[in-house]
Amino acid sequence: MLQQLFSPSVQHTLDLIGIFVFAISGALLAVRKNFDVFGIAVLAEVTALGGGLFRDLVIGAVPPAAFTDLGYFLTPLLAALLVFFLHPQVERIQAGVNVFDAAGLGLFCVSGTIKAYEYGLGLTASAALGLATAVGGGVLRDVLANEVPSLLRWDRDLYAVPAIVGASMVAVCISRDALTPLTSGIAVVAAFVLRLLAMRCHWRAPRAWNRRSTVREEDPSKATA
Amino acid sequence: MLQQLFSPSVQHTLDLIGIFVFAISGALLAVRKNFDVFGIAVLAEVTALGGGLFRDLVIGAVPPAAFTDLGYFLTPLLAALLVFFLHPQVERIQAGVNVFDAAGLGLFCVSGTIKAYEYGLGLTASAALGLATAVGGGVLRDVLANEVPSLLRWDRDLYAVPAIVGASMVAVCISRDALTPLTSGIAVVAAFVLRLLAMRCHWRAPRAWNRRSTVREEDPSKATA
Amino acid sequence: MLQQLFSPSVQHTLDLIGIFVFAISGALLAVRKNFDVFGIAVLAEVTALGGGLFRDLVIGAVPPAAFTDLGYFLTPLLAALLVFFLHPQVERIQAGVNVFDAAGLGLFCVSGTIKAYEYGLGLTASAALGLATAVGGGVLRDVLANEVPSLLRWDRDLYAVPAIVGASMVAVCISRDALTPLTSGIAVVAAFVLRLLAMRCHWRAPRAWNRRSTVREEDPSKATA
Numbered sequence: 001m002l003q004q005l006f007s008p009s010v011q012h013t014l015d016l017i018g019i020f021v022f023a024i025s026g027a028l029l030a031v032r033k034n035f036d037v038f039g040i041a042v043l044a045e046v047t048a049l050g051g052g053l054f055r056d057l058v059i060g061a062v063p064p065a066a067f068t069d070l071g072y073f074l075t076p077l078l079a080a081l082l083v084f085f086l087h088p089q090v091e092r093i094q095a096g097v098n099v100f101d102a103a104g105l106g107l108f109c110v111s112g113t114i115k116a117y118e119y120g121l122g123l124t125a126s127a128a129l130g131l132a133t134a135v136g137g138g139v140l141r142d143v144l145a146n147e148v149p150s151l152l153r154w155d156r157d158l159y160a161v162p163a164i165v166g167a168s169m170v171a172v173c174i175s176r177d178a179l180t181p182l183t184s185g186i187a188v189v190a191a192f193v194l195r196l197l198a199m200r201c202h203w204r205a206p207r208a209w210n211r212r213s214t215v216r217e218e219d220p221s222k223a224t225a
Numbered sequence: 226m227l228q229q230l231f232s233p234s235v236q237h238t239l240d241l242i243g244i245f246v247f248a249i250s251g252a253l254l255a256v257r258k259n260f261d262v263f264g265i266a267v268l269a270e271v272t273a274l275g276g277g278l279f280r281d282l283v284i285g286a287v288p289p290a291a292f293t294d295l296g297y298f299l300t301p302l303l304a305a306l307l308v309f310f311l312h313p314q315v316e317r318i319q320a321g322v323n324v325f326d327a328a329g330l331g332l333f334c335v336s337g338t339i340k341a342y343e344y345g346l347g348l349t350a351s352a353a354l355g356l357a358t359a360v361g362g363g364v365l366r367d368v369l370a371n372e373v374p375s376l377l378r379w380d381r382d383l384y385a386v387p388a389i390v391g392a393s394m395v396a397v398c399i400s401r402d403a404l405t406p407l408t409s410g411i412a413v414v415a416a417f418v419l420r421l422l423a424m425r426c427h428w429r430a431p432r433a434w435n436r437r438s439t440v441r442e443e444d445p446s447k448a449t450a
Numbered sequence: 451m452l453q454q455l456f457s458p459s460v461q462h463t464l465d466l467i468g469i470f471v472f473a474i475s476g477a478l479l480a481v482r483k484n485f486d487v488f489g490i491a492v493l494a495e496v497t498a499l500g501g502g503l504f505r506d507l508v509i510g511a512v513p514p515a516a517f518t519d520l521g522y523f524l525t526p527l528l529a530a531l532l533v534f535f536l537h538p539q540v541e542r543i544q545a546g547v548n549v550f551d552a553a554g555l556g557l558f559c560v561s562g563t564i565k566a567y568e569y570g571l572g573l574t575a576s577a578a579l580g581l582a583t584a585v586g587g588g589v590l591r592d593v594l595a596n597e598v599p600s601l602l603r604w605d606r607d608l609y610a611v612p613a614i615v616g617a618s619m620v621a622v623c624i625s626r627d628a629l630t631p632l633t634s635g636i637a638v639v640a641a642f643v644l645r646l647l648a649m650r651c652h653w654r655a656p657r658a659w660n661r662r663s664t665v666r667e668e669d670p671s672k673a674t675a
Contacts, residue, residue, distance in 0.1 A: 003524075036655035038610045039602030048544050057279075060287035062510035067566075067575040139369070144589070146598045148371045152255070152264030160263045175452070187260040207260035208312050233523035350517040364594070368468075372594045377480070377489030385488040430486035434536050 011111075016075050020106040021100035022092065023048035023079035026095070026141045031087045033145050043141055044080040045073070057111050059085050059119035063214060073202040098199060100160070106192035109163040110184055113170040119125075120142030130167035151194035154207045158198035161205070166191030237335075239376050243332040246325035248273035248304035249315065251366045253322070255305075256312045258370050262305075268366055269305040270298070276361030280354050285346035312397050323424060327387070331416035334359035334388040335409055336393040348396040355392035358383060379432045383423035386430070391416030455675055459503035461561075466525050466579060468557040473529035474540065476591045478531075478547070481537045483595050488528075494530040495523070503587030504564050505579050509569035518609035548644045552612070559584035559613040560634055563620040570663035573621040580617035585610060608648035611655070616641030 020175050026047025031039040049066040056064035059163040067073050090097065112133025135151050138159075141151040150156045169187035173179040197203070255265040274291040282335075283287035290298050308315050315322065337358025341351040360376050367374040375381045381426025394412035398404040422428070474634065476497025480490040499516040506514035516522050533540050562583025567577040585601050589611075592599040600606045619637035623629040647653070 024242050031658045033598070033602075034604060034657060035447070035602045035656050036604035039604070040653050042610075057282055057507055058288055058292060060285075060510075063508055063569070063571055063575070067508060067571055067579065070572065070574055073574060073578060078652060084658050093465065102444060119288070121288055121292055122295065124295055125248065129296060143368060143371075143593060144373065144599060144602065146593075146596065148258070148367060151259045152258075152267060154259060154261035154264070160267075177307065207259060207261050208256045208265065208309050246541075282507055283513055283517060284624050324578075335581050344513070346513055346517055347520065349520055349523060350513070354517065355522060368593060368596075371596065374481070374594060377492060377594065378478035378483045379484060379489070385492075431492065432484060433481045433534050 003082045011030035012071070014107050014125035015111070016071055017100070017142065019048040019075045021097065021104045022085060022108075022137050022174070023076035024097050025101055025138070026076070027083035028087065028090060028094075029141060029145055031083060037084055039081040040084055041077055043144060044076040044083070046144060047137045047141040048076040048079070049073075049179060050138065050140035051112070051133040054187060055116060055133045058129060058196050059116055060133075061115075061119060075167075083118045094195050097099070099196065102192050102199070104165055105134050105163055105195055106188040106190075109166040109191055112186050113167045114174075117171075117174055121173055127164075127167040127171040129158070131160065131163050134167075135164040149204065154204060156204070158203045158205060161203075162191040162194035162198065165194055168197070185195075237296070239332050241296055242325070243299060243329035244273040244300045246322065246329045247320050247333075247362050248301035249308060250326055250363070251301070251395065252305045252308035253315060254321075254366060254370055256308060262309055265309055266302055266305040268444070269301040269308070271369060272362045272366040273301040273304070274298075274335070274362065275365035276333060276358040276363075277358045279435060280341060280358045283354060283357075284341055284346065286340075287342060325413055326423065327417050327420035327424070328382070329392055330359050330388055330420055331413040334391040335395050335412050338392045339399075339404070339409070342396075343400055348400055351399075352389075352392040352396040354397065356388050359388040359392075379429060381429070383428045383430060384409050384420070386428075387416040387419035387423065388421055403450065462521070464557050465561070466521055467550070469498040469522060470529050470555035471523045471554045472548065472587050473526035474547050475551055477530045477533035478527070478537065478544075479591060479595055481533060487534055490534055491527055491530040491553060493594060494526040494533070496589045496594060497527040497591040498529070499523075499587065500590035501558060501588075502562070503584040504586045505566060505583045508582075509566055509571065511565075512571060524551075541547070542674060549646065552642050552645035552649070555584050555609070555613055555645055556616055556638040558640045559616040559641055559645040560620050563617045564624075564629070564634070567621075567624055576620040576624075579619065580611050581610065584613040584617075593632060598653075604653070604654060606654060608653045609645070611653075612641040612644035612648065615644055617623055 009125065020147045023044035026042045026043040029047075030043040033039075049072060051095075053064045053066050056062065056066070111130075111131025113126050116129040116133075117123070121129060139149045139151055141150075151159055166187045169190060170179065170184060172186070173183045236427060239294045248269035251268040251270075255268040255270075258264075260268065274297060277297075278291050279290045281287065281291070334355045336355075338351045338355030341354040341358075342348070364376055365375045367376075376384055391412045395404065395409060396416060398408045398412070457637045464600040473494040476493040477493075479497075481492040483489075485493065499522060503514045503516045504511065508517070523558045559580045561580075563576045563580030565575070566583075571579060589599045591600055592601075601609055620629065620634060620639060623633045623637070
């Protein structure tokens with residue numbers, strides 16, 4: 001369906017751009033965690049392809065696109081190489097990377113939702129899987145780096161909401177039979193702009209009401225030390 | 226098969242109860258880890274649906290039930306909302322939550338084993354997958370929260386053993402062609418009661434014999450800092 | 451294809467040896483992390499079967515071999531029992547375990563690549579999945595133990611490179627229609643010997659060039675505490 005929305009080559013180029021910028025974010029985290037060159041490559045691959053891989057496993061699209069399209073596999077390696085040699089410069093343009101990452105978020109939540117719907121999922125499930133496509137790679141990246149996923153942390157700017165908005169707009173368009181290149185493009189842009197605004201204005205999501213937990217924070221690292 | 230054991234609506238209600246109480250435990254951990262409202266929702270979903278999702282991927286039942294049944298998807302969100310607004314009260318009734326969690330453990334290890342067997346797995350593999358269904362969500366919850374899975378830790382009351390017992394009872398019943406609503410109900414109750422007893426009596430599993438390791442405890446967090 | 455390379459029983463025996471030694475490494479980590487007997491068993495299973503399970507899910511070979519072959523399931527339990535009772539001795543022969551682990555690495559990267567190719571993946575994707583088969587279990591082991599995967603850390607001897615070499619040799623042989631028991635055996639031995647040399651000579655991979663990051667190391671454990 002998306003293939004009819006955009007021409008295949010346009011769609012493929014958009015995918016590769018999203019993969020590339022996600023891979024940059026994975027590789028940069030690997031550099032900060034002091035990983036070696038293989039760790040950088042692995043984290044780049046996982047961040048870029050993890051979300052789509054999960055989606056493809058869930059909808060039964062095996063082998064997943066990550067393993068059938070050579071460009072999908074090689075693009076993260078290119079990003080890893082770039083970060084390996086140029087990481088101070090890449091970090092300096094972190095703001096630029098964040099913009100691209102926001103673009104990747106917008107693209108993936110929309111394309112993930114459409115692909116899930118094409119494989120027969122319901123509208124709500126498709127939107128949920130579109131969200132998982134967009135944020136899954138970043139969660140895997142953080143798990144492998146042994147960090148609390150930044151998706152879950154309250155002290156990070158909104159990341160899930162823009163993807164939820166984009167995926168929901170697609171679902172609404174599908175339900176009204178109004179999915180066109182224009183409307184899906186609007187959904188991408190909406191998610192993209194919302195994420196940019198969240199970063200600029202430091203929008204954050206609320207934590208649980210009246211949080212003054214009576215149960216002390218658990219610290220298993222001490223318990224098992 | 227289980228559909229013939231219980232009426233579909235009874236089975237569905239039991240499933241939703243199990244999903245709900247597992248989601249509560251995920252949402253409570255998210256509150257303790259200071260996650261925001263989306264982190265609470267994600268951890269509730271993952272805890273409630275992760276085990277069944279893994280089972281469905283392994284047996285090739287795609288798309289998994291978690292993405293085809295809207296009730297499965299919405300129930301954890303309801304639990305997350307409840308915890309978000311009422312978490313001090315939910316914590317106060319932690320004992321009650323633990324009882325429900327034990328019920329979920331019993332239900333899931335039995336239904337997971339039966340579903341795996343229906344999809345053609347052997348008896349031992351079915352029981353193993355039933356165990357994975359029951360405990361998988363909790364393991365994913367702890368991994369995402371960047372904690373050592375409580376399933377693995379020696380300083381937690383027995384959790385795996387009740388599920389192993391329940392799953393094994395189902396496997397034995399199947400092998401003797403004696404799986405009826407009664408026998409599978411007994412398996413659920415056996416796992417449930419064993420888990421309650423383990424919590425009440427603080428039963429714990431032994432650690433490795435003669436543990437006085439000659440290899441010092443590794444602490445990679447320091448090595449990579 | 452591999453079935454024609456080696457006789458089925460030889461192939462099965464090689465697989466079980468690889469599974470056994472990987473399980474030993476998982477069980478030993480569980481002992482060091484102070485897990486109980488079930489934690490030891492779970493970590494043994496995950497380490498031994500995780501890589502192949504991931505490969506089988508990706509290529510759509512469900513149910514995965516880990517759940518259809520009883521020997522695959524029971525071998526890690528045997529390893530866990532052994533470590534449970536004899537772990538000081540097992541640790542003393544750590545050097546021997548490392549040699550077996552290197553053998554498992556060689557076997558799995560070769561057999562994983564061949565199986566992926568048989569299921570229709572391209573040569574590059576097959577080699578990548580062969581690599582994932584060989585190292586995936588160890589990554590899952592470290593994630594469950596809440597450690598940074600040793601695969602990614604710069605302060606560990608080369609682990610990925612030998613597997614990459616073995617998998618690539620198989621891919622080259624397939625592309626030249628030269629995959630025979632001899633050539634695939636050579637690939638196994640090449641990966642095996644490279645890993646042994648890496649351990650003996652402490653070969654390590656480089657970290658990012660000019661690493662003097664301008665972004666401070668993030669420490670989410672403090673931020674969320």
